[in-house]
Amino acid sequence: xxxxxxxxxxxxxxxxxxxxxxxxxxxxxxxxxxxxxxxxxxxxxxxxxxxxxxxxxxxxxxxxxxxxxxxxxxxxxxxxxxxxxxxxxxxxxxxxxxxxxxxxxxxxxxxxxxxxxxxxxxxxxxxxxxxxxxxxxxxxxxxxxxxxxxxxxxxxxxxxxxxxxxxxxxxxxxxxxxxxxxxxxxxxxxxxxxxxxxxxxxxxxxxxxxxxxxxxxxxxxxxxxxxxxxxxxxxxxxxxxxxxxxxxxxxxxxxxxxxxxxxxxxxxxxxxxxxxxxxxxxxxxxxxxxxxxxxxxxxxxxxxxxxxxxxxxxxxxxxxxxxxxxxxxxxxxxxxxxxxxxxxxxxxxxxxxxxxxxxxxxxxxxxxxxxxxxxxxxxxxxxxxxxxxxxxxxxxxxxxxxxxxxxxxxxxxxxxxxxxxxxxxxxxxxxxx
Amino acid sequence: xxxxxxxxxxxxxxxxxxxxxxxxxxxxxxxxxxxxxxxxxxxxxxxxxxxxxxxxxxxxxxxxxxxxxxxxxxxxxxxxxxxxxxxxxxxxxxxxxxxxxxxxxxxxxxxxxxxxxxxxxxxxxxxxxxxxxxxxxxxxxxx
Numbered sequence: 001x002x003x004x005x006x007x008x009x010x011x012x013x014x015x016x017x018x019x020x021x022x023x024x025x026x027x028x029x030x031x032x033x034x035x036x037x038x039x040x041x042x043x044x045x046x047x048x049x050x051x052x053x054x055x056x057x058x059x060x061x062x063x064x065x066x067x068x069x070x071x072x073x074x075x076x077x078x079x080x081x082x083x084x085x086x087x088x089x090x091x092x093x094x095x096x097x098x099x100x101x102x103x104x105x106x107x108x109x110x111x112x113x114x115x116x117x118x119x120x121x122x123x124x125x126x127x128x129x130x131x132x133x134x135x136x137x138x139x140x141x142x143x144x145x146x147x148x149x150x151x152x153x154x155x156x157x158x159x160x161x162x163x164x165x166x167x168x169x170x171x172x173x174x175x176x177x178x179x180x181x182x183x184x185x186x187x188x189x190x191x192x193x194x195x196x197x198x199x200x201x202x203x204x205x206x207x208x209x210x211x212x213x214x215x216x217x218x219x220x221x222x223x224x225x226x227x228x229x230x231x232x233x234x235x236x237x238x239x240x241x242x243x244x245x246x247x248x249x250x251x252x253x254x255x256x257x258x259x260x261x262x263x264x265x266x267x268x269x270x271x272x273x274x275x276x277x278x279x280x281x282x283x284x285x286x287x288x289x290x291x292x293x294x295x296x297x298x299x300x301x302x303x304x305x306x307x308x309x310x311x312x313x314x315x316x317x318x319x320x321x322x323x324x325x326x327x328x329x330x331x332x333x334x335x336x337x338x339x340x341x342x343x344x345x346x347x348x349x350x351x352x353x354x355x356x357x358x359x360x361x362x363x364x365x366x367x368x369x370x371x372x373x374x375x376x377x378x379x380x381x382x383x384x385x386x387x388x389x390x391x392x393x394x395x396x397x398x399x400x401x402x403x404x405x406x407x408x409x410x411x412x413x414x415x416x417x418x419x420x421x422x423x424x425x426x427x428x429x430x431x432x433x
Numbered sequence: 434x435x436x437x438x439x440x441x442x443x444x445x446x447x448x449x450x451x452x453x454x455x456x457x458x459x460x461x462x463x464x465x466x467x468x469x470x471x472x473x474x475x476x477x478x479x480x481x482x483x484x485x486x487x488x489x490x491x492x493x494x495x496x497x498x499x500x501x502x503x504x505x506x507x508x509x510x511x512x513x514x515x516x517x518x519x520x521x522x523x524x525x526x527x528x529x530x531x532x533x534x535x536x537x538x539x540x541x542x543x544x545x546x547x548x549x550x551x552x553x554x555x556x557x558x559x560x561x562x563x564x565x566x567x568x569x570x571x572x573x574x575x576x
Binding site: 382410412414 | 440442443444449470471472474475477479496497498500502531532549
């Protein structure tokens with residue numbers, strides 16, 4: 001089953017022709033309408049007419065999250081605000097957030113990518129989708145929502161939380177498709193089992209998941225719990241949202257909607273473009289975005305790409321599951337966190353930056369984060385009460401900065417490991433990669 | 434009058450108490466009294482020693498986090514009700530005590546109660562007004 005058979009099975013040569021046309025148009029629009037690109041490309045002495053082949057994209061400079069942040073809020077919009085229909089923002093709270101703007105057509109393009117993915121999962125107009133992704137500035141909720149409308153399914157916009165109610169609704173409404181982060185999905189399944197409900201008997205046909213790291217073992221656990229296949233969804237707010245890559249019935253990599261996104265893999269150190277099947281950092285370009293075309297965005301996500309035709313019949317490239325990051329970002333409970341945020345939070349409590357370490361675990365199915373902070377003259381008082389207050393203060397500051405509640409542990413000075421050069425601040429014990 | 438107490442930050446884990454005590458012993462600093470305030474994760478070790486400055490220096494050299502805190506010592510009768518008598522005076526004067534600990538020494542029939550309050554000067558005057566003996570710090574250091 002295809003949502004858009006012509007595009008999804010297009011011979012590669014034809015697809016690449018289409019990509020080139022769209023790329024040329026995108027670069028020209030960006031250069032003409034957005035001062036950021038105009039300035040940057042002029043400085044690099046590369047102009048829209050230099051894009052004669054797809055390979056020529058390599059002449060263009062990259063754009064990073066910092067560049068997007070500096071353009072906060074609307075600096076990268078190519079259209080007037082009257083043409084913008086929706087605004088989203090990344091959960092990343094390192095400094096200014098990244099804003100994403102969508103025209104009517106962009107929302108439709110977004111829905112198109114999700115519709116293709118839902119069709120890959122076997123979901124259509126007879127289905128009921130329970131979307132546990134949060135609705136709000138986070139793109140996860142709305143992306144799935146619009147895609148669901150497009151395929152004509154009935155969507156339950158329940159968001160995350162209220163797990164028992166989730167189970168009740170699944171059972172009463174006859175939900176056939178679940179959208180969740182893997183850890184939340186396992187949590188739902190286990191709560192159901194505790195209440196004497198077998199999640200396998202709920203009639204779930206397919207599961208879509210994303211927004212956090214996972215392994216094949218986690219997928220297997222989810223599939224066993226619900227007795228349904230679980231499909232990976234990839235995307236990021238900067239480029240539009242979920243739907244950049246979606247898995248088909250083969251469950252062997254995520255099809256990138258290549259008529260909409262142009263993928264490259266680079267070596268994060270040399271920034272040279274790598275070949276097929278070579279692991280590196282994913283770089284993405286919007287090929288048909290009106291509101292905010294993003295060209296050569298460094299995702300910092302590590303993966304590899306194959307162009308081999310898939311068993312499902314689709315010709316679009318497949319990326320493998322994300323195996324890590326080329327920077328120090330980590331995802332906890334689906335939220336992106338940078339050690340620099342923790343640093344900022346600590347600096348707000350004491351004047352001096354304390355030595356710290358972030359430890360992420362998943363004791364059951366949900367992530368836990370602990371921040372060990374070395375006590376110092378600034379952070380030491382003779383009273384237990386004062387010390388507890390300091391821990392609470394740090395905890396609040398971290399929560400303000402990241403949106404995540406962390407366990408704060410004060411430890412003795414010089415007891416955390418020291419590293420030469422760049423400090424290793426994170427110990428991730430979840431074994432996700 | 435005020436006694437200089439060492440407050441040492443320790444993690445609550447097996448063996449964490451022995452290291453600072455060893456450091457003090459190597460520096461030839463003698464412990465007069467001690468108490469430990471602890472939570473599930475960390476503790477504050479409070480020590481009265483014969484030479485607080487020397488003790489602090491030795492501990493800091495070994496990487497410990499140490500603060501000098503001022504406390505006072507009062508003499509009380511080593512008999513039932515001796516402690517209650519002192520505490521009642523403090524309570525009646527509405528002084529908030531942060532913590533206290535006590536020890537006995539050679540002086541027969543007497544014990545020394547160590548007290549800490551944020552309002553230490555008023556604590557001293559209140560106790561003195563009630564004819565409680567506030568011991569000299571040297572007396573405690575050189576027991």
